[in-house]
Amino acid sequence: DSGVTQTPKHLITATGQRVTLRCSPRSGDLSVYWYQQSLDQGLQFLIQYYNGEERAKGNILERFSAQQFPDLHSELNLSSLELGDSALYFCASSVGPGAHNEKLFFGSGTQLSVL
Amino acid sequence: TQLLEQSPQFLSIQEGENLTVYCNSSSVFSSLQWYRQEPGEGPVLLVTVVTGGEVKKLKRLTFQFGDARKDSSLHITAAQPGDTGLYLCAGGVGNSGYSTLTFGKGTMLLVSP
Numbered sequence A: 001d002s003g004v005t006q007t008p009k010h011l012i013t014a015t016g017q018r019v020t021l022r023c024s025p026r027s028g029d030l031s032v033y034w035y036q037q038s039l040d041q042g043l044q045f046l047i048q049y050y051n052g053e054e055r056a057k058g059n060i061l062e063r064f065s066a067q068q069f070p071d072l073h074s075e076l077n078l079s080s081l082e083l084g085d086s087a088l089y090f091c092a093s094s095v096g097p098g099a100h101n102e103k104l105f106f107g108s109g110t111q112l113s114v115l
Numbered sequence B: 001t002q003l004l005e006q007s008p009q010f011l012s013i014q015e016g017e018n019l020t021v022y023c024n025s026s027s028v029f030s031s032l033q034w035y036r037q038e039p040g041e042g043p044v045l046l047v048t049v050v051t052g053g054e055v056k057k058l059k060r061l062t063f064q065f066g067d068a069r070k071d072s073s074l075h076i077t078a079a080q081p082g083d084t085g086l087y088l089c090a091g092g093v094g095n096s097g098y099s100t101l102t103f104g105k106g107t108m109l110l111v112s113p
Helices: none
Strands: A005-007 A010-013 A019-024 A031-038 A042-050 A053-057 A064-068 A072-077 A087-094 A110-114 B005-007 B012-013 B017-025 B029-039 B044-049 B055-058 B061-065 B071-076 B085-092 B107-112
Touching: A005 A087, A010 A019, A019 A031, A019 A087, A019 A110, A031 A072, A042 A064, A042 A072, A042 B085, A072 A087, B005 B085, B012 B017, B017 B085, B017 B107, B029 B071, B044 B055, B044 B061, B071 B085
Parallel strands: A010 A110, B012 B107
Antiparallel strands: A005 A019, A019 A072, A031 A042, A031 A087, A042 A053, A064 A072, A087 A110, B005 B017, B017 B071, B029 B044, B029 B085, B055 B061, B061 B071, B085 B107
């Protein structure tokens, strides 16, 4: 158990809909990261929050948004869903802003299926 | 964009066999990490290597960072069914954070009893 909690574990929805994925980082970790994993693209970095503020942005679509709340949990909002958004979405956390000497801990992921 | 190519994509072996998987790039990385991802779970960090030529051992797993810091290998001795999983390498540039970590697509390893 990594200590990172993601809910829900599975999500099935239809095209055009909007969903919210939730993540609680490990106790004491200030950074939360969101990744998307698909067979053809592999693991792609979406966005990072550090202590409530957006710190880095990756390949995140404009239809997607995220935030980190004062209690450090984070939500990833996906809207106007398309078939191609079907993927595993991972949340990860680290204690600091994300230097490579910090360890990155991943949650178990949310499997999103858009039908 | 820095790309990491992992090979082979899929490997199926019998328990007790040895194997090596590779992670190659045309780019230089300041650090290279290896993760193992089991079905239904997130990746778990196995090791970080930062020095060209560095070798690290973790029980039956041996990790090597290439001299030019463009490639890495993972060797498993006497593989066991518990080694089954997706092995991902990830390269970092400078110390600019995990946001700049580039992941390979992974090698799926299946070890049969």
